[in-house]
Amino acid sequence: MAAGLCVRHAGLVQDPTSSPTALAAALRETGYLADDGLATAAFLAMRMNRPLFCEGEPGTGKTALAQALAQVLGAELIRLQCHEGIDASQALYDWDFPRQLLHLRSLEASAAASGEKLDAEAVEASLYDQRFLLARPILRALRTSPSVLLVDEIDRADDEFEAFLLEVLTEHAVTIPELGEVKAETPPVVVLTSNRTREVHDALKRRCLYLWLDHPDLAREIEILRSRIPGIPERLATEVATAVRKIRQTELLKPPGVAESLDWARALQLVGARHLDIESAAATLGAVLKYREDADRVRAQLDTLLAS
Amino acid sequence: MPAPVTVDEDPIAALVGFTVVLRHAGLNITTDRVTAFLSAVDQLDVTSRVQTYWAGRLTLCSDPDDLPRYDRAFADWFTPPREGSGGTELIDQRKPPPPKLAALTSPNGQGESDDSEGDEEEQFLARASGNEVLRHRDLAELSPAEREHLRRLLALLKPDPPQRPSRRLHPARRGFSDAHRTLRAALRNGGEIRELRKRDHSVRPRKVVLLIDVSGSMEPYADALLRFAHVVVRRAPASTEVFTIGTRLTRVTRELRMRDPERALAATGRAIPDWSGGTRLGEVLRAFIDRWGQRGAARRAVVVVFSDGWERGDTELLGSQCARLARLAHKVVWVNPHAGKDGYAPIQGGIVAALPHLNQLLAGHSLATLEKLLEVMASSDGGRVTRR
Numbered sequence: 226m227a228a229g230l231c232v233r234h235a236g237l238v239q240d241p242t243s244s245p246t247a248l249a250a251a252l253r254e255t256g257y258l259a260d261d262g263l264a265t266a267a268f269l270a271m272r273m274n275r276p277l278f279c280e281g282e283p284g285t286g287k288t289a290l291a292q293a294l295a296q297v298l299g300a301e302l303i304r305l306q307c308h309e310g311i312d313a314s315q316a317l318y319d320w321d322f323p324r325q326l327l328h329l330r331s332l333e334a335s336a337a338a339s340g341e342k343l344d345a346e347a348v349e350a351s352l353y354d355q356r357f358l359l360a361r362p363i364l365r366a367l368r369t370s371p372s373v374l375l376v377d378e379i380d381r382a383d384d385e386f387e388a389f390l391l392e393v394l395t396e397h398a399v400t401i402p403e404l405g406e407v408k409a410e411t412p413p414v415v416v417l418t419s420n421r422t423r424e425v426h427d428a429l430k431r432r433c434l435y436l437w438l439d440h441p442d443l444a445r446e447i448e449i450l451r452s453r454i455p456g457i458p459e460r461l462a463t464e465v466a467t468a469v470r471k472i473r474q475t476e477l478l479k480p481p482g483v484a485e486s487l488d489w490a491r492a493l494q495l496v497g498a499r500h501l502d503i504e505s506a507a508a509t510l511g512a513v514l515k516y517r518e519d520a521d522r523v524r525a526q527l528d529t530l531l532a533s
Numbered sequence: 534m535p536a537p538v539t540v541d542e543d544p545i546a547a548l549v550g551f552t553v554v555l556r557h558a559g560l561n562i563t564t565d566r567v568t569a570f571l572s573a574v575d576q577l578d579v580t581s582r583v584q585t586y587w588a589g590r591l592t593l594c595s596d597p598d599d600l601p602r603y604d605r606a607f608a609d610w611f612t613p614p615r616e617g618s619g620g621t622e623l624i625d626q627r628k629p630p631p632p633k634l635a636a637l638t639s640p641n642g643q644g645e646s647d648d649s650e651g652d653e654e655e656q657f658l659a660r661a662s663g664n665e666v667l668r669h670r671d672l673a674e675l676s677p678a679e680r681e682h683l684r685r686l687l688a689l690l691k692p693d694p695p696q697r698p699s700r701r702l703h704p705a706r707r708g709f710s711d712a713h714r715t716l717r718a719a720l721r722n723g724g725e726i727r728e729l730r731k732r733d734h735s736v737r738p739r740k741v742v743l744l745i746d747v748s749g750s751m752e753p754y755a756d757a758l759l760r761f762a763h764v765v766v767r768r769a770p771a772s773t774e775v776f777t778i779g780t781r782l783t784r785v786t787r788e789l790r791m792r793d794p795e796r797a798l799a800a801t802g803r804a805i806p807d808w809s810g811g812t813r814l815g816e817v818l819r820a821f822i823d824r825w826g827q828r829g830a831a832r833r834a835v836v837v838v839f840s841d842g843w844e845r846g847d848t849e850l851l852g853s854q855c856a857r858l859a860r861l862a863h864k865v866v867w868v869n870p871h872a873g874k875d876g877y878a879p880i881q882g883g884i885v886a887a888l889p890h891l892n893q894l895l896a897g898h899s900l901a902t903l904e905k906l907l908e909v910m911a912s913s914d915g916g917r918v919t920r921r
Binding site: 245261262265266268269272273275280308309310312314319320322323325326329333349380383384385420421422423427430431432434435436437478479 | 561563565566569572573576577583584587588590591592594595597600699700701702712713715716720724734737771823827828829832857
């Protein structure tokens with residue numbers, strides 16, 4: 226995406242960080258439609274330098290929020306995908322051990338050849354140099370300014386990592402023993418997302434702004450479809466949003482989120498459907514429903530779902 | 534409770550008063566949250582209801598369950614402005630987030646209040662016969678004195694939580710090479726690598742989910758089973774979840790985390806709305822998997838269902854839900870108090886539907902069988918159906 230272009234756009238309108246409404250307008254420019262609560266949350270996250278903790282059903286736009294914020298601010302989006310067992314060497318920084326060893330060996334070899342004696346302190350200083358430091362997402366976010374740090378699916382990480390994150394997020398600084406403290410010039414905007422597969426510790430939530438995201442209402446969903454998929458006929462957008470809404474109300478193993486309705490609309494557009502009928506819906510159902518039981522159930526009642 | 538103060542008179546007092554009300558409503562309000570709330574309001578417009586609402590909701594709530602309570606408290610505390618003064622509709626009109634206590638409205642009302650087997654009057658004075666006899670006695674046929682004794686024996690259980698391999702790496706004797714520690718050790722030896730340090734996957738407690746049937750037919754066992762659950766929860770509070778099932782699903786993990794068994798049991802009793810009612814195993818199991826299981830509680834977990842398998846509802850639904858559960862969980866164990874009795878055959882509709890999807894069907898009518906259950910839970914194999 227042309228981030229620079231969007232910044233110019235936003236600059237023309239108003240400074241996006243001046244008020245929640247201005248931020249909502251700037252987010253709208255990027256194609257992300259934010260309601261009052263969401264705009265206020267993002268605004269406060271920037272003003273108060275607090276991480277924004279987004280929780281909600283999968284596919285309600287948690288990750289997309291971080292991407293849109295990065296676009297609005299013209300900042301780099303740095304993403305940290307969490308998984309079980311993630312630790313500081315994957316999230317923060319690591320030393321490039323093979324290169325350090327090679328460096329050490331070549332120093333020794335050249336010293337042996339020239340007959341000089343190695344200066345231990347100089348060797349150590351050259352060993353723990355910036356060029357051997359592998360910056361991982363959090364360190365990169367602290368060094369890059371401005372930046373948006375997206376800590377995705379924090380619920381997949383384990384308690385140890387949460388505790389570690391707590392320290393970094395409150396101080397906006399990390400200490401690398403060999404190099405000293407790295408402190409962010411301007412703290413990055415931090416967005417944490419969780420799908421709630423696990424209760425995240427309260428100590429972490431306490432330091433964040435807590436935002437619960439829900440499926441949008443019908444009008445907003447139509448609007449989202451139309452703004453995210455250029456050239457989608459209004460009729461198709463309305464029909465898809467209405468059908469997805471009805472599908473959500475049937476008892477399914479996994480109700481579709483906004484991400485799924487976007488996928489569905491795109492799929493329909495690709496197969497050349499001008500509007501949603503039983504045939505095209507049945508052919509593209511795999512974009513919305515990801516369980517065989519769900520697909521069977523919905524396919525059986527497609528005619529009632531599509532009847533407006 | 535303090536009397537409401539309007540924002541115009543003294544904003545700080547009004548806002549702090551609001552947090553006190555929230556604390557009474559059961560939200561976890563800490564001082565730093567209050568501070569965050571005040572500084573959030575400071576960034577926004579305190580005279581705007583919408584902005585004050587969101588400032589509080591973002592800083593003072595931490596769980597979707599908090600949101601309805603917050604909305605109610607907000608509406609009570611900040612009385613809406615008179616008509617025409619440009620107030621905005623504040624009550625969140627969106628669908629409230631799914632509650633943790635999934636309420637299933639019973640279509641056929643009252644449950645079965647059948648054979649409670651009678652509170653036997655017969656005093657058994659065989660106290661001296663010792664623990665060994667008691668261990669094998671049916672929990673439903675105990676005298677009050679024996680029941681008391683059994684409680685103490687239950688509290689003495691020290692279950693080993695089941696374990697699973699973790700993705701987290703720890704220093705170990707064998708495994709993957711640990712470049713960090715190897716290099717550190719090498720530097721200590723003047724750059725000479727003398728030994729290769731290793732690290733390997735560690736073990737973590739595996740999640741355990743206990744689903745306890747508290748319907749009428751299970752009543753004689755419910756107290757002992759909840760005590761058993763308390764022991765399991767206390768042993769590994771972070772990785773254990775307990776739900777009661779009847780006509781609805783109730784999460785009682787929080788109540789059972791209390792240290793004192795009597796207080797924990799009393800709190801649990803208050804939390805369960807459907808004691809001794811009927812059972813709709815299939816529907817309740819589905820509620821559990823939808824709300825909890827699929828999201829993570831049952832994934833790779835040891836799931837234990839305590840029930841006699843008397844299903845009022847559709848056994849086909851129960852079968853399909855058990856199949857779902859088996860796909861999510863590491864191991865599904867069904868404990869049926871009647872399974873240990875002479876002449877028992879798994880013919881109840883519910884059990885027949887569930888049986889193909891279980892790893893094990895166990896008896897659970899005595900302390901000895903519960904000890905056996907703990908062994909099965911802790912063992913790491915996920916073998917297929919075996920019956921006892």
